[in-house]
Amino acid sequence: MSDSAWRTNGEFVKMPDMDEGRKRVILIAAAILASRKLAQQDSAKPSPASNCAIQDAIAFAERIMRQIDNLYSR
Secondary structure: OOOEEEOHHHOEEEOOOOOHHHHHHHHHHHHHHHHHHHHHOOOOOOOHHHHHHHHHHHHHHHHHHHHHHHHHOO
16 A cells, blocks of 8 residues: 655655555664754754755665665665
């Protein structure tokens, strides 16, 4: 079963299936990647900059996971 999410301006995206273990790995990697940028910000309040740092870290962690999968799936 795939998850679905609404995006801006009525866009709709279908998320691929992902097991819980993989989600945890991406969460941990994204948290590590985002921590430097988030630590540089003065405020603990949510902001567009912190949201962007988190989204970038998640995308980067997913890209790393895909590269690892491609490397070791042979």
